[in-house]
Amino acid sequence: MSAQTFVLPDLGEGLTEAAVVRWLVTEGDAVTIDQPVAEVETAKAVVEVPTPFAGTVTARHVEVGHTATVGDPLLSVTTDEPAGSGNVLVGYGTTTSTGPRRHRRPRAAAAPVAAAPPAATAASPVGLPVTSPVGLPVPGAAETASSAAAAGDRPRVVSPLVRRLAQERGVDVRTIRGSGHGGLILRRDVEAASPAASRVEAPAAAAEALPAVAPVPARSGETRVELSPLGKAAAGVFERSRREIPDVTIWADVDATPLVELRAGAPDGPGLLAYLARFTVAALREHPVFNARFDAERRETVHSPTVHLGLAVQGANGLVVPAVPHADTLTTTGLDAEIRRLTAAARNGEATSSAGTFTLNNYGAFRVDGSTPILTPPNVGMLGVGRIIDRPWVVGGELAVRKVTTLSFVFDHRVCDGRTAADFLRVVADAIENPAAAIARL
Structure with a gap:
């Protein structure tokens, strides 16, 4: 018997986090390979996440309503069988397959890229780019992947959106220490390392004219509710x-x-x-x-x-x-x-x-x-x-x-x-x- 922990997979289309909407299994349940174990909500949709391991559930690592980042542990399973998943989630899979899988033509050799597999380019049924809930195009991997400069130097960048942001801002991801799980490089890491971040300054006169904003003190009985991934995406669009x-x-x-x-x-x-x-x-x-x-x-x-x-x-x-x-x-x-x-x-x-x-x-x-x-x-x-x-x-x-x-x-x-x-x-x-x-x- 061995303990296996599988993590939130790369869901593709630049999505880096998801909130657990509902667990489909509980501790002590027996699960089979590719059995859906949770429903998670991304900035695009609610999807079921299948487990690549068969065995007995020993722990659930994310509470319902909480958000996990790609690479964060989701579920632990005690198993005595090798994993073998034929699932379809982008950037998520196991070493062997128990069922038919799609065969892809080999691609020409290219410069090494980030450690995580790139997401597939998303497209709508009419050839339009897939969008966020409020209609904004979500970049696909084909237009956002950036390569590492030297073989063997593989920074932990999962999101194509983060790769694209780094490329646009002239940031070498190899120089960044990621703040995500296991050193995963997130958007905020690129923004903090961007040379443009240090150049954006308000004019002195304007800065003096702006009144100081006092922090809002905590009040008894207050509760904080985190926006869902869909809500975060919508809020960003409305602000823009x-x-x-x-x-x-x-x-x-x-x-x-x-x-x-x-x-x-x-x-x-x-x-x-x-x-x-x-x-x-x-x-x-x-x-x-x-x-x-x-x-x-x-x-x-x-x-x-x-x-x-x-x-x-x-x-x-x-x-x-x-x-x-x-x-x-x-x-x-x-x-x-x-x-x-x-x-x-x-x-x-x-x-x-x-x-x-x-x-x-x-x-x-x-x-x-x-x-x-x-x-x-x-x-x-x-x-x-x-x-x-x-x-x-x-x-x-x-x-x-x-x-x-x-x-x-x-x-x-x-x-x-x-x-x-x-x-x-x-x-x-x-x-x-x-x-x-x-x-x-x-």
Whole structure:
């Protein structure tokens, strides 16, 4: 009998940590090779982690809700069998296999790289880069791997993101002492060693004008709750958005009675959100500046040739924005089927954010009228739809009760002026108020 401890594996796509959501085994349980033993939440999704060892569980090293870094111990197993896993997690496996494994063609010899295996390049089903829950591309290993300068000198760098950061900042990872488990080099280690870190200084006048911020004293009864990996990723995107994007939000109240009546006349037909998606796609065709991303480095707006329509959904693991690929090629019925599929998957925790070119947000699902949403870089526009409720409305000079909704549109002011944004919003609003004519033109 021997004790084996397996650690949090390299989950790929630059992910360096994960929080334990749920243990699937307890101490004393018998486990087999490749049996899922825990569910962990990364900045991208919740995944099951399989054990490469068979035997009896003797210890669980991470509490539920706590975060582990790649290389940290997860589980200890007492076993009398050699490990032999055919699992599929990037950078994680054992020496022999008990089942079929994929065979890869040998690659040309290259300079030695970091000790941990590089993550596979991630891609979405439509050839777009995999993104964080809020729509930001996650670098793959192919674009982020950096090589060590001499054979046999193998610094402990697991994350492709860390390798890329070191390369961009001119930091030799061989000179860094990692602060992670077992000397693992983390992002903060690269940032601390970056020459740029010592050069960033506030102007003297500005520094003198800033008041000192006193630390907040601890108060009796306070508790601290660590953000989940998904929450940390979202927080970083929101902070970046507020720092970089001069966003503007405009509103329009819209009489949605004709659209509601159209939907009621075909109870088995597409849902209201499918019609709204179709009208949004039509508006993007007329105003392609919003189906784009902003390249801040080159000061250019990069237009997308097709519409990958993101849908903000409150899923089982928090807010995710899965995208309907090539939404501009689908009928209203086709959009309805995709929206229902993605919404169900998100609510079951099975969908993750993908690289949409524009986002449609249904605030009405939360029974609110509108919002001033935060754009997710590098996208330049997001359309929100509030709840549809009875309101007094003037029709033909007479006061009537109508089904009214509020549209809110946030856009990046760097790509266009307010007139263009207002024109876009009116295209959607006019289609809602006269859906039959809008559908006839599509």
